[in-house]
Amino acid sequence: QVQLVESGGGLVQAGGSLRLSCAASGGTFSRYTMGWFRQAPGKEREFVATISRTDIRWYADSVKGRFTISRDNAKNMVNLQMNSLKPEDTAVYYCAADLSGSAYIIRERHYDFWGQGTQVTVSS
Numbered sequence: 071q072v073q074l075v076e077s078g079g080g081l082v083q084a085g086g087s088l089r090l091s092c093a094a095s096g097g098t099f100s101r102y103t104m105g106w107f108r109q110a111p112g113k114e115r116e117f118v119a120t121i122s123r124t125d126i127r128w129y130a131d132s133v134k135g136r137f138t139i140s141r142d143n144a145k146n147m148v149n150l151q152m153n154s155l156k157p158e159d160t161a162v163y164y165c166a167a168d169l170s171g172s173a174y175i176i177r178e179r180h181y182d183f184w185g186q187g188t189q190v191t192v193s194s
Contacts, residue, residue, distance in 0.1 A: 072167050074165045075186070076185045076187060083193050085155065089151050089152070090152065090188060102167045103172055103175045104121050104148040104165065104168075106139060106164070107166060108159075110160060118133055120139065121141050122175070124173070136153050137153070138151040157193065158192075159190060159192050160191050163190050164185055165184070
């Protein structure tokens, strides 16, 4: 069983930055694909970014060039650096783990474990 705990959410003005972190425990973190998803009010949860066990990264078009996903296997953590934030980035952000370790995993159904989420609010 893998436990995931997100942190770093909050309120920020448009154009600002936030760094989300996700701490993993209970498994072999370095083997997993890690992903970030988000869910805005009244909308379905959507893919944001993913990083494979071999550090291959992939982003949703809506965040490409503004968000950066990274992992620290020594600390069992995955981070999401979010720059140039927009009001439409407002959502609950979720961290997820896929035991396959593969690249380009963008579908929710492929992820095996999920965190509880952290709220990000971007004011205009």
